[in-house]
Amino acid sequence: MKKNVGGIDKILRIVAGLALIILTATGTIGLWGFIGVIPLATGAMGWCPFYPLLGLNSCPISTKG
Incomplete structure (x- = not known):
């Protein structure tokens, strides 16, 4: 998982x-309110399964070179 x-x-x-x-x-x-487990888990893992489906990415772009 990226x-x-x-x-x-x-x-x-x-x-x-x-x-x-x-x-x-x-x-x-x-x-x-126990639905709060979902944002807690995605925040802790740093990966959201819906972001690729929506074409989103909030991670900073790493520049190499």
């Missing part, structure tokens, strides 16, 4: 995922 989630995108995914999971665990929102 990384396609970078920098700010990664941080936002992790924060949003953790926020949803914490809100669900405290009973503030319903069980649907």
